[in-house]
Amino acid sequence: MRLSEVTWTDVRDADVDVAFLPVGSTEQHGPHAPLGTDALNAVAVAEASADAYEETGTDDEGSGGEPGADRGEVAVAPPIPVGVAEEHRAFDGTMWVSPETFRAYVRESAESLVSHGVDRVVFVNGHGGNVEALAEVARRFSRDDAHAGYGVAFTWFESVGDHASDMGHAGPLETALLRATNPDLVREERVDDASAGAADRWGEWVSGVNLAHDSAEFTDNGVVGDPREGDAERGAVLLDRASAALAALAEAVADRKST
Template sequence: MADYKSIGDGSVRMKLSEATWTEIRDAEVDAALLPVGSTEQHGPHAPLGTDALTAEAVADAAAERWAGRETDRGGDAATDPDGGDLLVAPPVHVGVAEEHRAFDGTLWVSPDTFRAYVRETVESLAHHGLDRVVLVNGHGGNVEALAEVARRVSRDGSTNAYAVSFTWFEAVGEHASRMGHGGPLETAMLRHVAPELVRADRVAEARDGGTDRWGEWVRGVNLAHDSDEFTENGVVGDPNEGTAALGAELLERASEALCDVAGAVAERGFERHRGGR
């Protein structure tokens, strides 16, 4: 077994769950990444934890990419005050997912409960000086609530933090329109970062029992409130199109975009969000 190397020494990415409290105390952190997902159905071929798993994978990849950027410009998180890390916090595994309640194993909380939990988690980070936070989202049902949390945190002077929400599958260029649900993008990411979790023998079944469009639309209005109203097995899109090669591309694009966002967050002042100039 390899010797453990200290968090923040430039040799490993920073993960809060793997660090000691003294390592966090002594670390130079540019921004914290809080992966946020859901525990919900993703068809017969993909695990219930897909959203949290992919969000954390993007956050981890961004933290590694960030460390690489520091190395490329000669920085060292352990010795260079301008060469900090991105810290990856433990993921939020349950989100706003009542639309999938018809499928066994799906868990959800109300938007109010979700917003409160995420906000208080951000406040905990800020208490320790980790006051620049990117909410790294992997679930469409969380988007609205996370945007509200980010606004409230950033406007509230008592929190003394700044946050934004980043949804990984919106940051993959032309592939974003193929998102679906348990479809090509999520299946591709899983095949790249956790291939053992994809039930390969059920991918054809997933495709055949799914649909090609989210919702039931009339004149721009979605008549469906729950996913079982328009998809038999919970799938939207063709998971057969989700190759490991596509997953590698998605991870690269999303993590690069997240690094850019994190860099902007790290440099942004609080005062402009609180009525200051």
């Protein structure tokens, strides 16, 4: 159930187990991928996982029902499109907010769902710069004695097995998922240039410390990793792995009692 597409009475009458709150960023993704890549990818994973959750559940033992018959729905909220992304400030079009503003906005968005009885939330993240702030949001949201809400943060590219080691920025993984889900937004004629100007790794590391605070310090065109290695077939695999992992997480979150 996509909240932006249903009515309030649809939500009132639904049996919602858990909400997915996609969180992304509006930031540079090289010359070939759109500024909204992180939000687009988070939404793609959230929607595919919601379908998987609702369709492939295990029925009650001995019920003889259809798979998924004992499960409710997943409410997929509209994405939060601006995140913690000041590290990309040198590149035109990038938007960002402070970690404090971001944490407050995301947490209060989740709390609004709790007021309608949707008290289990997974923050579905598509941007590395949000990871630290979202972990804190999930803890604060879950510990708030004013409500019975419980939430966790999930970052899709951390859940794709051995592919995760190829995560850069606008590199093979993000480009692959875009090619599988939003192919019209990839500027294919610019991919070779994106690859030629890409950095090999994120940051400048000495003694385990990244000396570079901003991405422009180590990549001229904003790309880290080779986007040519991210075709649509790989993107389909990434989508399957990430959405399956998120569906399993959603089941655990839905079943967990509040503390």
